[in-house]
Amino acid sequence: MARFLVAFAGVYGALEGLYFIVPDDFLRDVVYHRGIIAVGADIIRLITPEVPVAASSNILRSGALGLEVVRGCDGAGAAFLLIAAIASYPARFSRKLLGLAAAVALTYALNEIRLVSLFYLATRREPWFLPVHVYFAPTLVIALSCVYFAWWAPVRRHAAV
Amino acid sequence: MRPSDARRISARILLSWALLSAIGLLGVRYAIEVLIPPWMLAAETLGSSYIPVLKYRREAEGERLIMTALVTRPIYVQEKLALPRGAFIDVSIDALHILVPFVILFTLLVAWPVASLRQRARLFAAGLAAALGVSMLTTPALLAGRFDLMLIEYAAQAGMKYDTPGVVYWMIFCESGGLWLLPLLAAPLCVVVCARWERTRST
Numbered sequence: 001m002a003r004f005l006v007a008f009a010g011v012y013g014a015l016e017g018l019y020f021i022v023p024d025d026f027l028r029d030v031v032y033h034r035g036i037i038a039v040g041a042d043i044i045r046l047i048t049p050e051v052p053v054a055a056s057s058n059i060l061r062s063g064a065l066g067l068e069v070v071r072g073c074d075g076a077g078a079a080f081l082l083i084a085a086i087a088s089y090p091a092r093f094s095r096k097l098l099g100l101a102a103a104v105a106l107t108y109a110l111n112e113i114r115l116v117s118l119f120y121l122a123t124r125r126e127p128w129f130l131p132v133h134v135y136f137a138p139t140l141v142i143a144l145s146c147v148y149f150a151w152w153a154p155v156r157r158h159a160a161v
Numbered sequence: 162m163r164p165s166d167a168r169r170i171s172a173r174i175l176l177s178w179a180l181l182s183a184i185g186l187l188g189v190r191y192a193i194e195v196l197i198p199p200w201m202l203a204a205e206t207l208g209s210s211y212i213p214v215l216k217y218r219r220e221a222e223g224e225r226l227i228m229t230a231l232v233t234r235p236i237y238v239q240e241k242l243a244l245p246r247g248a249f250i251d252v253s254i255d256a257l258h259i260l261v262p263f264v265i266l267f268t269l270l271v272a273w274p275v276a277s278l279r280q281r282a283r284l285f286a287a288g289l290a291a292a293l294g295v296s297m298l299t300t301p302a303l304l305a306g307r308f309d310l311m312l313i314e315y316a317a318q319a320g321m322k323y324d325t326p327g328v329v330y331w332m333i334f335c336e337s338g339g340l341w342l343l344p345l346l347a348a349p350l351c352v353v354v355c356a357r358w359e360r361t362r363s364t
Binding site: 001002004005008009012016019071072076077078080081130131134135136138139140142143146147150151153 | 164166167170171174175178182185186222223255257258260261264265268269272334336337338340341342345346349350352353
């Protein structure tokens with residue numbers, strides 16, 4: 001357990017360190033715009049075609065509303081935690097690779113769901129926006145990440161050493 | 162992990178998350194008022210130029226933890242006076258946001274499989290100590306970091322540079338995932354400590 005925890009914290013720290021090397025402009029104009037905001041806008045148009053929504057750089061705009069994605073709100077933290085946990089847990093290499101790919105896909109999907117939900121809360125249930133943004137959504141994302149890890153983690157007797 | 166175990170643990174995680182989140186939403190004021198004295202102690206160690214006073218306040222934008230900093234020494238940004246002695250500066254954070262590590266920590270402790278209620282009780286006792294430790298590492302730093310961030314922004318507006326103190330980096334770490342990492346590390350540590358304590362008692 002102690003070895004796992006040290007490796008977990010170490011891998012997470014390394015990923016966070018690398019994350020802060022990525023230039024702000026690249027994150028804002030490429031990753032957030034194309035990878036998160038534009039996709040979020042498409043999902044909203046699909047669900048509610050009558051709602052005007054636009055993807056502008058790292059901001060999701062609708063009328064006077066602007067939802068901005070910045071470092072820390074992009075799902076990277078949850079993805080790093082899952083990657084660190086899977087990389088540090090004893091398992092076969094192939095299982096780890098599959099686990100990592102699914103973890104990245106899961107955290108990306110959760111973050112898009114979070115973004116779209118926050119958009120609807122901001123436009124339709126404004127009083128709930130802040131509690132969901134700062135409290136319910138982050139804790140739920142971590143709880144769901146833990147659920148995923150519980151399903152992925154192999155039985156220790158089968159684990160590769 | 163066997164599918165039956167994973168199912169049981171998943172159900173426990175989701176149920177405990179729902180329950181603890183609801184408890185946090187309803188009891189945020191009481192939790193914060195209980196924790197203000199230890200946070201004040203920790204906050205006092207983070208700033209040498211001001212005396213922090215913490216209080217809970219319900220505002221239009223939601224419930225907040227406010228730090229009023231009484232500036233005891235003039236704070237300069239390069240040669241220019243940024244804050245005079247005797248000034249009161251308020252910085253704040255969302256009250257519910259502070260509870261994020263508590264919800265994560267206790268969600269894991271509730272979901273962790275144990276053999277008896279006594280073990281669960283011990284785990285919760287260790288969890289309370291861990292929660293206090295994690296919150297003392299995070300909440301005062303989030304407030305002190307915002308205070309220093311204000312000085313950095315003031316300096317930037319005036320075209321000057323204010324050396325970023327370490328507490329700002331720690332605040333950024335906390336906000337970019339540290340608030341999740343610390344309880345995720347603390348929960349298994351509570352399990353290890355309880356297991357060791359039990360072994361010591363049985364020998």
